[in-house]
Amino acid sequence: MIEVIMQYEWMQNAFYAGMIIGFISPLVGVYLVVRRMSLIADALSHVTLSGVAAGMLLQKELPLFYAVNPLYVGMVFSVTGSLFMEQIRRLYKTFEEIAIPIILSGGIGLGVVLISAADGFNVDIAGYLFGNILAVGRDELWLMAAIGVIVVLFVCIFYKEMFALSFDEDHAVLAGIPRKWINFLFIVMVALVIAASIRVVGILLVSALMTIPVAASLQFTNSFRQTLIWSVVFSQLAVFSGLFAAYYLDWASGGTIVLVSILILLIVLFVKKVMRMMKLGNLL
Numbered sequence: 132m133i134e135v136i137m138q139y140e141w142m143q144n145a146f147y148a149g150m151i152i153g154f155i156s157p158l159v160g161v162y163l164v165v166r167r168m169s170l171i172a173d174a175l176s177h178v179t180l181s182g183v184a185a186g187m188l189l190q191k192e193l194p195l196f197y198a199v200n201p202l203y204v205g206m207v208f209s210v211t212g213s214l215f216m217e218q219i220r221r222l223y224k225t226f227e228e229i230a231i232p233i234i235l236s237g238g239i240g241l242g243v244v245l246i247s248a249a250d251g252f253n254v255d256i257a258g259y260l261f262g263n264i265l266a267v268g269r270d271e272l273w274l275m276a277a278i279g280v281i282v283v284l285f286v287c288i289f290y291k292e293m294f295a296l297s298f299d300e301d302h303a304v305l306a307g308i309p310r311k312w313i314n315f316l317f318i319v320m321v322a323l324v325i326a327a328s329i330r331v332v333g334i335l336l337v338s339a340l341m342t343i344p345v346a347a348s349l350q351f352t353n354s355f356r357q358t359l360i361w362s363v364v365f366s367q368l369a370v371f372s373g374l375f376a377a378y379y380l381d382w383a384s385g386g387t388i389v390l391v392s393i394l395i396l397l398i399v400l401f402v403k404k405v406m407r408m409m410k411l412g413n414l415l
Contacts, residue, residue: 141265141267142378144267144269144271144272145264145265145267145384146371146374147272148264148271148272148275148330148331149264149331149367149370149371149388150367150370150371151272151278151327152275152324152327152328152340152370153340153363153366153367153369153371154283154363154366154367155278155279155282155283155324155327156324156328156340156341156344156366157340157341157344157345157359157362157365157366158286158324158362158363159282159286159317159320159321159324160172160340160342160362161345161348161355161358161359161362162293162297162317163341163342164342164346164349165297165298165355166296170228170231170235170338171216171231171318172321172325172337172338172342173231173235173338174216174230174231174232174234174238175209175212175213175216175321175322175325176209176238176325176334176335176337176338177234177235177239177334178209178211178212178234178238179205179206179209179238179322179326179329180205180238180239180242180259180260180334181205181208181238181241182201182204182205182207182208182209182326183201183202183204183205183256183329183334184201184242184245184246184248184256185201185205185208185245186199186200186201186202186203186204186205187201187245187256188245188248188249189204191249200270200271202271202274202326202329203274205326206322206323206327209322209323209325209326210319210322210323212234212238212322213318213319213321214315214318214319216230216233216234216318217230217314217315219234258330259329259333259334260333260334261333261335261336261383261385262329262331262332262333262336262383262385262386262388263383263384263385264330264331264332264374264377264384264385264388265377265384266330267330267331271330274327275327275330278326279327281323282320282324285317289313289316289317292308292313293313295308296308296310296313297355298355324341325337325341328340331384331388332384332385332388332389333385336385336386339389339392339393340366340369340370340388340389340392343365343389343392343393343395343396344361344362344363344365344366344369344392344395345358345362346396347362347392347396347399348361348362348364348365350399350403351403365392365395366392368391368395369388369389369392369395370388372391373387373388373389373391374387374388376391
C-alpha cells in the first residue's frame, strides 16, 4: 500500500516534508510550552500570512517577482516580526506578554489589507491558510530541509543554555548565560519553523503542531529529555497518520493532521485516567 502511494513524486515530497516538520516543530514547541510562550507561534503565523500575501501582491504587480515563491517573503516577514516582538518584550519587561497581541493584531490587519490588494482570497492563499502538504514542491522541500538543519544545530549547540533559561532564567543569567542573544536566536528559530510549517498544516493551525504533541507528552514523562523525545514521536505519528488519512478519505491534510494530534492527546489522557483508577482500585 505504502509502495503504491510513494511512487508519486508529490507524495514523496509530502512524506519528506512531513518528516522534517514533524521533527522540528516540537523541538521548538517544547521550549515555547515550558516557557509559557505558546501564543507566540500564533502571532508569528499571522505575520507570516502577511508576508505570503505580500509575495502574491508582488507577483501580481511586478513581473520581476513572478518566479519568487511567496513562502520566501513570508519567511522574511516572520523573522522580522520575531525581531520586532523581541524588541517590544524588552521595552515592556514587566508586561512582556503584551508583545503577543500587538504582533498578532498587526499581522492580521496587514494580512487582510494585502490580501484584499492582491484580489482577495483564492486557491493559493487558501493553501497557505489551511495547509496543503500534497502541494509541496521540491524547492519548498529543500527550504524545509535547510531550516531543519539550522534548528537541529541550534538545539544541539544551545541545549543546556535553553534548558537553564526555560526553568530558571534568573539563575541562568547569574551563571553567565547570554540571555538576550540566545532568546534572540530562539525567537528566530521559531519564526523559521513557522514559515516552513505553513505548507504542512497551514497558518491557522501551525501552533497546534508545535504544542499539542508537547501537551500529550507532558502527561506521562518525568524529565525534559523524555518530553522532548515523546513530543517528536507524537508529532511524527500525527503527521504521517494524518497524511495517509487525508489521502484516502480526501480530507484537508492540515486539518486532518491536527485532528490526529488531538486524538493522540485524548488517548493519552484516557489511558492515564484508566491507569490512575486501576492504581486507586488496587490501593482499596
